[in-house]
Amino acid sequence: MDDSSTLQKVAAEVIGTFVLVLFGCGSVVYWSETAGEPAFVSTTTTVGLAFGLALMVMIYAFGRISGAHFNPAVSVGAALGRRLPWNQVPTYIAAQLAGAILGAAVLFGLLHGFDGFSAEGNMGQNGFGDASVGGYAMWAALLLELVLTMIFVWVILAVTDERNEHPGLAPLAIGFALVAIHFVAIPATGTSVNPARSIGPALFAGSEAIGQVWVFVVAPLLGGAIAGYTYDLLFGETRPRAAAGAFAPPGAVPGYGAPDQYQQQWNEPAAAAPHQQHQWGQPQWTPEQIAAWQAQQAQAQPGQQQGWPDDEGDAERTQIRPPR
Template identity: 45%
Template sequence: METSKFSKFGAEFIGTLVLVLMGCGSAVIAGANGTTGVGLLGISFAFGLSVVAMAYAIGHISGCHINPAISIGMVVAGRMKASEAVYYIIAQVLGAIAGASILFFIASGKAEYSLTAGLGQNGYAEFSPQHYSMVSGFIAETVFTFIFLLVIFGATSTKNINGGFAGLAIGLSLVLIHIVGIPVTGVSVNPARSIGPGVLVGGQAISQLWLFIAAPILGAILSAVFWRFILEKN
């Protein structure tokens, strides 16, 4: 029996909500509190574990894309129809905004919190965690998304005899990407993840969103082409 569009929309919405709430929440609530904070490694695992958890929760319903770059990559790779990807992306963006909104309401319960402190949004140049340039940020987001999609294509391939561990492999690859990439941009590799916090924070977070939309999509397209016409070509 085919899963309905409504179920897939709901799965992608709640999956992206959880990713943003838990991933960005680890940075905003638990990330930088001196000796009590989880630090870069903890934030990296929060994002990766969110993907692992959602992969096993909703993967059988929607495939657990929870990322517009993945949906676009699946279209280019010939694994998904463009018409289906459209409502996936709408669900993902709405879910990301909802997740960021919940995080804001939780964080606001602390008297000294202000939205100027951020919601785990991404940035480059002066808004990069360690002040990496726009060019560095664009290259990082493109290459990291390329690698991330490559893991997804391989882990979910029908030729992979270890497909049952796909969620774990994908989640751990996201941990790896965050360990390296957080100092550069805070790591997006997911336009929805950037849009959610960005639209709430506003200002420079919105003006820099273009990079975190364009670079992950470019990386996903390149990865899909590489996978489809080089690695998986018979």
């Protein structure tokens, strides 16, 4: 059951995105400021691991609270995949942007501990053309980020699927998926697959970074949207969870054969039909369902005023209570 409040979800998304930007972009910029020192060695591998491990740890820490999206593209994909009500998406994205900007601001301040530090083009921002390591073309950057984000969101939707029997390993799979994505895209664009991760550092990296950031907003959002829309079409519709562990085999434990709290965040029954939401986590029946229920009650007890069974129960008057 989703018992996290709106404030708790916002706090989880802010902190998680903050850590992702601070650790990931920090691994790039701190190395660039000490590149002349042979004792400090950083490569595509170390940067990719910094991003992936930071994400993995934050998912383990806060996944049970908000689902640990930390990425607007993931939230859009989750909504289109019917894992997140649409009325929560703006709040999630706002929290992610706040966390990313805060992370970049803290990194910006800390980097001034180096004499002569300049943030111009030196904040771990994303780029293409002359702003990228290999002069990567804009059209190619758009396609690369779209494809990689689509794959990334597919992975997230798959490992958080109710049908996945090993949800305890989901954060590990998601973290290492991001590591592999960084191994591919760092030489081309610096790797985004996350609009918030791109916007935060760009705000402190100068006009060129700000002028190019649209690519790293549009492409990941499109990739996440495609993944969310096509997941059920490709891999079958996810089953709405009736209760925690409802589809678990005998002897299963949470995280290994039965849903853990992180997986439950991604498979709340309320998320299955976003157009039916009126409050976070509270399902609302459609008019057709209400009419069918009323007809059922009238047929069961014709001519009687309908009411709820008393506290002691009454087997002769057992009724189905609609959700409030």
